[in-house]
Amino acid sequence: MVSSLVVVVITVLCNAPLAKLQHRFQSKLMEATDARLKAMSESLVHMKALKLYAWEGHFRKAIEELREVEYRWLSAFQLSRAYNSVLFWSSPVWVSAATFLTCYFLEIPLDASNVFTFIATLRLVQDPIRAIPEVLGVVVQAKVAFTRIEKFLGAPELNGRAKEKCSSAGIGYPVAMNSCWFSWCEDPSKPNLKDVNLVVKAGEKVAICGEVGSGKSTLLAAILGEVPKTEGTIQVCGKIAYVSQNAWIQTGTVQENILFGSRMDSQRYQETLARCSLVKDLEMLPYGDDTEIGERGVNLSGGQKQRLQLARALYQDADIYLLDDPFSAVDSD
Numbered sequence: 001m002v003s004s005l006v007v008v009v010i011t012v013l014c015n016a017p018l019a020k021l022q023h024r025f026q027s028k029l030m031e032a033t034d035a036r037l038k039a040m041s042e043s044l045v046h047m048k049a050l051k052l053y054a055w056e057g058h059f060r061k062a063i064e065e066l067r068e069v070e071y072r073w074l075s076a077f078q079l080s081r082a083y084n085s086v087l088f089w090s091s092p093v094w095v096s097a098a099t100f101l102t103c104y105f106l107e108i109p110l111d112a113s114n115v116f117t118f119i120a121t122l123r124l125v126q127d128p129i130r131a132i133p134e135v136l137g138v139v140v141q142a143k144v145a146f147t148r149i150e151k152f153l154g155a156p157e158l159n160g161r162a163k164e165k166c167s168s169a170g171i172g173y174p175v176a177m178n179s180c181w182f183s184w185c186e187d188p189s190k191p192n193l194k195d196v197n198l199v200v201k202a203g204e205k206v207a208i209c210g211e212v213g214s215g216k217s218t219l220l221a222a223i224l225g226e227v228p229k230t231e232g233t234i235q236v237c238g239k240i241a242y243v244s245q246n247a248w249i250q251t252g253t254v255q256e257n258i259l260f261g262s263r264m265d266s267q268r269y270q271e272t273l274a275r276c277s278l279v280k281d282l283e284m285l286p287y288g289d290d291t292e293i294g295e296r297g298v299n300l301s302g303g304q305k306q307r308l309q310l311a312r313a314l315y316q317d318a319d320i321y322l323l324d325d326p327f328s329a330v331d332s333d
Helices: 002-045 047-053 056-105 112-153 216-224 254-259 266-275 279-284 302-315
Strands: 175-182 193-200 229-236 240-243 320-323
Touching: 002 047, 002 056, 002 112, 047 056, 056 112, 175 216, 193 216, 216 229, 216 240, 216 320, 240 302, 254 266, 254 302, 266 279, 266 302, 302 320
Parallel strands: 240 320
Antiparallel strands: 175 193, 175 229
């Protein structure tokens, strides 16, 4: 009996470092999977640009490299699970061997009643012992998942950190930035925008030009307060209306998408439709502006979705309009 307990204790002690390795490998595996899925998602979203600039080979190589990293961590995790399974599946054999060898060396008689009783007892606990590796693997994966969820839910809020509200006395400058540094990641040493100084006067129209990936959309997101500010000061005065580069359409009618929770003003609504060239589009829809739009605007063309979100921004009668490449999908006519 003592020898059996010794074998069980040794098995549990050997399993402790394997469990720690499984937790580490699972954490690294999830990070590698996130990186690969992010790269694949970006490639699919910007497939038109990839085809236009013939960047398919470059992005394919980058994704394959990320997949290799993911595969290495996946292999390490599965090997640790395999070692764990072998350890627990072989434990009944080691327990039996240790018990019978102890009886042999101590010259304890092994009659049929003792042997069969021990084997029957061992048989009862054999299946639960062999299920321990599967349970342990699920527990490790759940712990990693809960840790990631806790990190996400415990992340600091962006409200009030990236921009400061100003009083009506400073309304002459709706947007003012002074030596601002912005970074999407948590590491402030890797800023996406450095030393930004910008002053926009009331009624002024400002166009931001630059190469792909130069930070134009990031600058607009910084004005919205969506990008963490690491240095400098930024003040934004007034109501903001934002038109994203990729049209965002909610499930509902055309009218609900334009009003976006605001009260109906018939005159302003009709003027908005005319200014955004939506009158003809509504005439072609079966129920006009009461036509139901599917998820993400699947019932509309790219130009119609873009004009729809332009109308939504215009109807809000905001003080500041942020337009991120608003005419990318609009027809030339």
